[in-house]
Amino acid sequence: MTEAPAAIRFKGLGQIFKTATGPLEALRGVDFSVARNEFVAVLGPSGCGKSTLLRCIAGLLKPTSGSLEVFGLPVTDPRDDIGIVFQKPTLLPWANVEDNVVFPIKHKSGRVRPDDRDEARKLLKMVGLDGFEKRMPAELSGGMQQRVGIARALLLNPDILLMDEPFSALDALTREEMGFELLRIWQQHPKTVLFITHSISEAVLLADRVLVMSERPGGIIRDLKVPLPRPRSIETTSSKVMHDFSGQLRTLLLKRAS
Amino acid sequence: MQALISPRAKSIILPTITFIAILAIWEGVSRGFSIPAFVLPAPSRILMGFEAITFSRWMEHVWATLRVALIGYFVSIAVAIPIAIGLTRSKTLADCLYPILVVVQSTPIVAVAPIIIVVLGSQDAPRIVITFLITFFPLVVSTTTGLMATPPELIELSRSLRAPASREFTQIRIPFAIPYIFSALKISITLAVIGAVVAEFVAADKGVGYFIQFSTSLFKLPEAWAGLGVLVLMSLTLFQLVELTQRVFFPWSLPKDAT
Numbered sequence: 001m002t003e004a005p006a007a008i009r010f011k012g013l014g015q016i017f018k019t020a021t022g023p024l025e026a027l028r029g030v031d032f033s034v035a036r037n038e039f040v041a042v043l044g045p046s047g048c049g050k051s052t053l054l055r056c057i058a059g060l061l062k063p064t065s066g067s068l069e070v071f072g073l074p075v076t077d078p079r080d081d082i083g084i085v086f087q088k089p090t091l092l093p094w095a096n097v098e099d100n101v102v103f104p105i106k107h108k109s110g111r112v113r114p115d116d117r118d119e120a121r122k123l124l125k126m127v128g129l130d131g132f133e134k135r136m137p138a139e140l141s142g143g144m145q146q147r148v149g150i151a152r153a154l155l156l157n158p159d160i161l162l163m164d165e166p167f168s169a170l171d172a173l174t175r176e177e178m179g180f181e182l183l184r185i186w187q188q189h190p191k192t193v194l195f196i197t198h199s200i201s202e203a204v205l206l207a208d209r210v211l212v213m214s215e216r217p218g219g220i221i222r223d224l225k226v227p228l229p230r231p232r233s234i235e236t237t238s239s240k241v242m243h244d245f246s247g248q249l250r251t252l253l254l255k256r257a258s
Numbered sequence: 259m260q261a262l263i264s265p266r267a268k269s270i271i272l273p274t275i276t277f278i279a280i281l282a283i284w285e286g287v288s289r290g291f292s293i294p295a296f297v298l299p300a301p302s303r304i305l306m307g308f309e310a311i312t313f314s315r316w317m318e319h320v321w322a323t324l325r326v327a328l329i330g331y332f333v334s335i336a337v338a339i340p341i342a343i344g345l346t347r348s349k350t351l352a353d354c355l356y357p358i359l360v361v362v363q364s365t366p367i368v369a370v371a372p373i374i375i376v377v378l379g380s381q382d383a384p385r386i387v388i389t390f391l392i393t394f395f396p397l398v399v400s401t402t403t404g405l406m407a408t409p410p411e412l413i414e415l416s417r418s419l420r421a422p423a424s425r426e427f428t429q430i431r432i433p434f435a436i437p438y439i440f441s442a443l444k445i446s447i448t449l450a451v452i453g454a455v456v457a458e459f460v461a462a463d464k465g466v467g468y469f470i471q472f473s474t475s476l477f478k479l480p481e482a483w484a485g486l487g488v489l490v491l492m493s494l495t496l497f498q499l500v501e502l503t504q505r506v507f508f509p510w511s512l513p514k515d516a517t
Binding site: 055058059060077078082084088090092094103107108136138 | 414417429
């Protein structure tokens with residue numbers, strides 16, 4: 001029996017953008033892999049290429065050098081088994097909540113079957129928006145909008161969920177609440193999650209592993225296993241282990257910055 | 259006392275009172291100082307100007323102007339939106355067309371009107387072309403801006419789903435451009451009336467613009483003012499119709515406080 005391939009594997013990946021002011025090296029020598037159903041947080045200063053990393057996995061960007069495999073196959077095009085949650089919910093303002101969730105299917109295939117709508121309603125229930133199907137996005141709070149964004153990303157039942165600072169536009173309390181919600185959803189529907197954030201506490205609370213990135217050109221400078229048991233709860237946030245581990249990350253990030 | 263009148267009622271009552279007050283002062287000044295009718299006819303004289311021709315004659319003039327304005331307007335929409343989509347989709351096309359568009363926009367259409375009339379004859383065609391030329395630039399610019407203003411995340415979502423490019427336009431870009439398109443449609447509908455009237459000034463035998471010019475040439479200023487009143491009414495009605503269309507079919511595209 002051969003070992004199952006990693007969900008995501010970066011091999012010395014580099015990304016250089018051509019800009020008006022000359023080439024911009026966004027990523028250099030990125031090396032890491034994520035196992036199936038692992039929850040990995042990528043932590044780094046702003047502008048370090050975290051989002052570029054994610055866009056490479058999504059197949060939206062072609063790496064300049066090195067390679068990238070998803071489930072053992074090189075990424076050449078966008079794949080169906082990857083869902084993306086953006087920093088902003090970016091819902092369609094003219095469509096109600098349910099139509100927003102089924103949008104990927106409508107957009108991909110041109111039609112929506114009743115089954116897809118059932119699935120959308122199931123997902124909305126799971127993200128805690130039961131009864132909001134016919135509401136318009138403008139009637140929802142920021143947190144609720146992002147729940148819709150998560151449901152939309154889960155619609156095609158992806159194996160990999162890419163999350164690009166999904167809660168950073170929310171207020172602190174909602175943000176924490178959404179973190180626990182995400183853990184609950186992830187426990188019900190295990191998926192490989194790559195979660196980009198610049199919040200240390202968020203990374204520690206959510207992830208199995210935290211990857212720390214350097215400033216531009218971004219690379220992984222530290223790959224740390226989070227020493228916290230699952231399931232995690234509010235008590236976890238105040239535990240000594242969490243406190244110490246967060247402190248360790250903070251020192252790491254601040255030392256790099258100074 | 260204040261609380262008895264809702265803000266909404268207030269927003270209707272106050273301008274109405276102001277308008278009536280202006281008319282009253284106008285009437286008073288006009289009569290009190292015996293201002294000649296060709297300088298500034300009193301509102302009551304203008305009202306009599308409406309009776310200079312029969313209602314069915316008025317309708318003929320209104321219809322002539324309205325027809326040209328509306329045909330020019332819809333031709334303009336039918337041309338401007340595909341051009342805007344083309345400009346958004348192809349950088350090459352944008353490079354080719356944009357300078358020409360700017361030249362067209364920089365040309366005073368009023369000055370070109372006599373030439374167009376000579377070239378295309380004195381039927382509706384030249385008047386429609388003039389209306390089209392006046393209305394179409396704001397539509398192209400605004401629609402293009404709207405098509406480009408789509409959140410980049412949704413374009414990435416579309417690409418990550420490997421959806422056909424046509425759906426990127428029909429399901430994402432065009433709906434997102436709706437607020438921009440409507441703000442241009444509102445500007446263009448009043449421009450369409452201007453275009454039709456300008457064309458009538460140059461050559462026409464019917465239409466409200468023609469009627470105004472004809473009346474002034476005979477020194478019948480109250481009639482000319484009456485014609486102006488009709489044009490204002492026409493512009494306002496058309497503008498409101500565009501707004502109503504947006505309100506009914508695209509309520510989500512209205513600014514938050516207007517719903």
